[in-house]
Amino acid sequence: MTSLVRRSWDRVSLYLPVLLMGLLALGTWWLVRNAPVPQTPAAARAPTHEPDYFMKVFSVKTFDGAGRLHSEVQGRMARHYPDTDTLEIDQAHMRSVSPEGRVTVATANRALSNADGSEVQLFGDAVVTRQAMRVGGRALPRLEFQGEFLHAWTNDERVRSHLPVTLIRGNDRFTADSMEYDNLDQVLQLRGRVRGMLMPAPAR
Known part of the structure; x- marks a missing residue:
């Protein structure tokens, strides 16, 4: 039983770095998706013929x-x-x-x-x-x-x-x-x- 658990853990440990990389990529994508968008500077308004x-x-x-x-x-x-x-x-x-x-x-x-x-x-x-x-x-x-x-x-x-x-x-x-x-x-x-x-x- 102990050897079975050990073999199972060895198999899981082989894929653990891949799983961690996947989780990291997913977290990065979520942060980028939900990060606030920087406001673009408003274009300079053309002067209008209005009294100041x-x-x-x-x-x-x-x-x-x-x-x-x-x-x-x-x-x-x-x-x-x-x-x-x-x-x-x-x-x-x-x-x-x-x-x-x-x-x-x-x-x-x-x-x-x-x-x-x-x-x-x-x-x-x-x-x-x-x-x-x-x-x-x-x-x-x-x-x-x-x-x-x-x-x-x-x-x-x-x-x-x-x-x-x-x-x-x-x-x-x-x-x-x-x-x-x-x-x-x-x-x-x-x-x-x-x-x-x-x-x-x-x-x-």
Whole structure:
């Protein structure tokens, strides 16, 4: 009986390493099967045209290095869009002062401005006005542009529109289907149906 048990144990011991390897492989497979799956990093979201902050009934001023007022923006509501870094303003009122002291005021039902306010698009009852001033002893009359759309570059002192506009210079008045004005080069281009009314200069 003892020899029978011994022979049986010898046979079992021959297969014991195989059984242990099988159990180890089965345990490894179970661990891999039930291990938590590492989370894949979320793909970077493409920027959407959604505002990241708002301003209500606001006024923002900027100043130059000498502390002089450079620009002021007011409005009823403003929305900043991070994907384009633009500011959309309802009931916009903007004022800029050039280094020479030329004051330009722009108003509209809605405005779209770039980050530094150097480029502004005006929509609905848009008006851009350069106040009268004297340069080198020469009087420059008040200059005003009116239209449903005006595109202004404040630093370059340019105004453009592909829609009908009205230009008022002092007492003179012009209308056109489109316009481009460069104040620094003193060049005005009126296109399409152009009409003008020139008033005589006041007697001295």
